[in-house]
Amino acid sequence: MSHLCLVTDIKDGQAKAYPHPSASEDRDIIIVRQGLNVYGYINRCPHAGTNLNWQEDEFMTDDEQFMMCFTHGALFEPNTGKCVAGPCAGAHLSEVKLEVENGKVFYAG
Known part of the structure; x- marks a missing residue:
């Protein structure tokens, strides 16, 4: 197994690559x-194949409820990775x- 980070390296409700x-x-891991x-998750939108973030470690919506693809605005559930709104x-x-x-x-594979 490869060590990636500490849980506390990521602010609660946020994401990092x-x-x-x-x-x-x-691709990076989100x-x-x-x-x-x-x-x-792999940092790749299932719709466009682009990275989700447009700036470093900018993945979450302002209310921290969803991850967002900044290319087309698709929204993803943080705990399942399912797209709940947008083109995918x-x-x-x-x-x-x-x-x-x-x-x-x-990282466990």
Whole structure:
């Protein structure tokens, strides 16, 4: 397992991008924190194939309820990666398996 960050490195209700530990993946991993839970996704919109963020670590809506693709405004549930609004409604972000041990977040494959 590859260590990515600490849970507390990410503000509750926010998300950050981290380099993917696999050399075969050229996209970052988005890690979203909700309380003590973290969720991981590949930083690629299922509609346009673009990164979700338009500025560094800018993934969440102002109310912190959804991740947003800043290319076309698609909204994604932080805990499932499901698109609930926008041009890719019903599609999902590609999930990345994470594990948390003693407050450390690991890439689990």
